[in-house]
Amino acid sequence: MVRIAKVSKIYRAGNEQVRALDDVSLEVNAGEFAAVQGPSGCGKTTLLLMAGGLLQPDAGSVEVDGEDIYAMSLERRAQFRARKIGFVFQQFHLIPYLSVRDNVLAPTLALPISGAAERVEELLGRFNLTSRAAHTPGELSTGERQRVALARAMLHEPRMILADEPTGNLDEHNAAIVLGALAGFAEDGGTVLLVTHDRMAAGEAGRLVRLDAGKLADDGGSSHRDQQVAG
Amino acid sequence: MNVLRLSLQEIAHRKLSFGLGLLSVMIAVGVLVGAVTMLGGHDLRTEQLVAQKEAETREEMTRMEDDYRRIMKDMGYNVLILHKDQSLEELQRLNYPTHYMPEDWAQQLADQNVETLNHLLPLLQEMVSWPEMKREVLLTGVRGQIPFADSPKNRRPPIMQPVEQGEIKLGADLAQSLDVAEGDTVTMRGRNLLVREVYARRGTQDDLTAWVSLRQAQEWMNRPGQINGILALECLCNVEELGSIEYHVTRILPDAQVYEFSSLIAARGLARQRAAEAHEKAIEQEMYYRASLREERRAFAGILVPVSALGAAAWVMFLMMANVRERRAEIGVLRAIGVSARRVQSAFLLKALLMGVFGGIVGLVVGSVAGAWLSEVPPGSEGFTSLLNARLLVGALVGAPLLAALASWLPARAAARQDPALVLQEE
Numbered sequence: 062m063v064r065i066a067k068v069s070k071i072y073r074a075g076n077e078q079v080r081a082l083d084d085v086s087l088e089v090n091a092g093e094f095a096a097v098q099g100p101s102g103c104g105k106t107t108l109l110l111m112a113g114g115l116l117q118p119d120a121g122s123v124e125v126d127g128e129d130i131y132a133m134s135l136e137r138r139a140q141f142r143a144r145k146i147g148f149v150f151q152q153f154h155l156i157p158y159l160s161v162r163d164n165v166l167a168p169t170l171a172l173p174i175s176g177a178a179e180r181v182e183e184l185l186g187r188f189n190l191t192s193r194a195a196h197t198p199g200e201l202s203t204g205e206r207q208r209v210a211l212a213r214a215m216l217h218e219p220r221m222i223l224a225d226e227p228t229g230n231l232d233e234h235n236a237a238i239v240l241g242a243l244a245g246f247a248e249d250g251g252t253v254l255l256v257t258h259d260r261m262a263a264g265e266a267g268r269l270v271r272l273d274a275g276k277l278a279d280d281g282g283s284s285h286r287d288q289q290v291a292g
Numbered sequence: 293m294n295v296l297r298l299s300l301q302e303i304a305h306r307k308l309s310f311g312l313g314l315l316s317v318m319i320a321v322g323v324l325v326g327a328v329t330m331l332g333g334h335d336l337r338t339e340q341l342v343a344q345k346e347a348e349t350r351e352e353m354t355r356m357e358d359d360y361r362r363i364m365k366d367m368g369y370n371v372l373i374l375h376k377d378q379s380l381e382e383l384q385r386l387n388y389p390t391h392y393m394p395e396d397w398a399q400q401l402a403d404q405n406v407e408t409l410n411h412l413l414p415l416l417q418e419m420v421s422w423p424e425m426k427r428e429v430l431l432t433g434v435r436g437q438i439p440f441a442d443s444p445k446n447r448r449p450p451i452m453q454p455v456e457q458g459e460i461k462l463g464a465d466l467a468q469s470l471d472v473a474e475g476d477t478v479t480m481r482g483r484n485l486l487v488r489e490v491y492a493r494r495g496t497q498d499d500l501t502a503w504v505s506l507r508q509a510q511e512w513m514n515r516p517g518q519i520n521g522i523l524a525l526e527c528l529c530n531v532e533e534l535g536s537i538e539y540h541v542t543r544i545l546p547d548a549q550v551y552e553f554s555s556l557i558a559a560r561g562l563a564r565q566r567a568a569e570a571h572e573k574a575i576e577q578e579m580y581y582r583a584s585l586r587e588e589r590r591a592f593a594g595i596l597v598p599v600s601a602l603g604a605a606a607w608v609m610f611l612m613m614a615n616v617r618e619r620r621a622e623i624g625v626l627r628a629i630g631v632s633a634r635r636v637q638s639a640f641l642l643k644a645l646l647m648g649v650f651g652g653i654v655g656l657v658v659g660s661v662a663g664a665w666l667s668e669v670p671p672g673s674e675g676f677t678s679l680l681n682a683r684l685l686v687g688a689l690v691g692a693p694l695l696a697a698l699a700s701w702l703p704a705r706a707a708a709r710q711d712p713a714l715v716l717q718e719e
Contacts, residue, residue: 140632142628146630154625163301170294170298170635171630
């Protein structure tokens, strides 16, 4: 689970100040798939990076799995991410010169993962990438690239996946695969925090959080999917 | 996946960048190794050239000395030891000495084994009348050569054999004028003498000389136990000692003087000495020229080596900076998934080390070969292997990666310090 408590973040550019987040609190439990929506510049990505231990808040705290991640040193926080957090980005951020298999294995650069070789084959099979294992990202379709990124995020069996617009560049079919995988991860007890503009993607989440101008505008409301399931 | 595998794959992906870095390291190492090898090869070549010239000089000197020995041998005796009161003007006029000395002076010289004298022949020489032939003749009494004390010089065959009692030897012109030949018997001063030998024509006063035993001559000239000259062969084995015979002889015989008739040999000896000096001067000039050339090369290398090393370092730093910029997103995502800053830095430093190792190896080979060619000691020639310096090998293989790593330190540090949040937000 992730517990974000009263976090604020101000970006400064010269004399200009932009309040990206203002006293935001949010808790996403294990097994929960939460989507964060809001207009551009409302602080969604800032919230995601903060939850992932990549962006220190100016105020407030972030706990992941019960640990205050910003109380940790930079190196320890990196190790913490390597063990417990997976990232998926809109631009995939695959390493261009590594094969699909090696891209999925990239988290082992941070920490040794026991059974990584078997796990990578399992993930390649699960995301229908086995035949593309030796290819480089430049030889893949956008859908395949995002599946590789998803496999990479899951290699070390994290407790939480943070996804920033993961379906932003995908067609419906591939978007469905990615969202299905994230939902499956949550069903297996993981925590998913999804930042998206995509209504369909938000609809897949069990919980919808709205941000507006750096403030939490709406939290706890059931997503469209939950409403459909309830209906 | 590990840092080495990541680095190798990145190198394979960006071959040009790596190749350019490797080339700069190779040039820096090649220049250093080439300069050291060239200077070593230059020294070696200088030694070879000097040794060659010295050998040529020795060979020429040996040949000239052989010539002198041959000339001396052909000339026979070249020194006449006389009493110190003997007037040389009178000797020239009469063709025989007029001052007498004890016969045992020759033995004293032999006993002292004078280094530069060979073949001591005591003689008694005067112009005497030959009543039976109604003429005067230059009569020389000899007793044969005096052996030296325990000297290998005694093994040399004598220039002149002794004349036995009752025998006579004649110069070519004298025998011809007397109309006698070897084996004839002639009467001289009432004694019958067997003509043992008639010498071949020599073109000297020897052609008009008659030789009898020393005892016979002493009796006829009424000079018992006396001689008036000692013929000797001066050895000019060492040209630098030319003229020192007088010193050696008078040290033993203070009342003697030395008359040398070896001017031809002396002249040739002097020429040889001049030739040797000229050769030595030529070698000195060659060494001076090569020392100047070496200094020029050393000075040039002294500028080129640091310039190329600094140039390579700057170029590697520039390439690594560009590499860090190019891999900005990759660094961001690696940091995001938990790869430590230290590991990111090590990936860049490892790449630099690989650049240094391979650049160093190639530079070492290219520099060694180029340096050897420039110093005219090409690979495969004599002495080439001596130019391959183990310390240089180790220095290049350690120094090149160190140079590349140091040049990459700041770019690698900058990579490690990149804020992944900033990078991911920009992307």
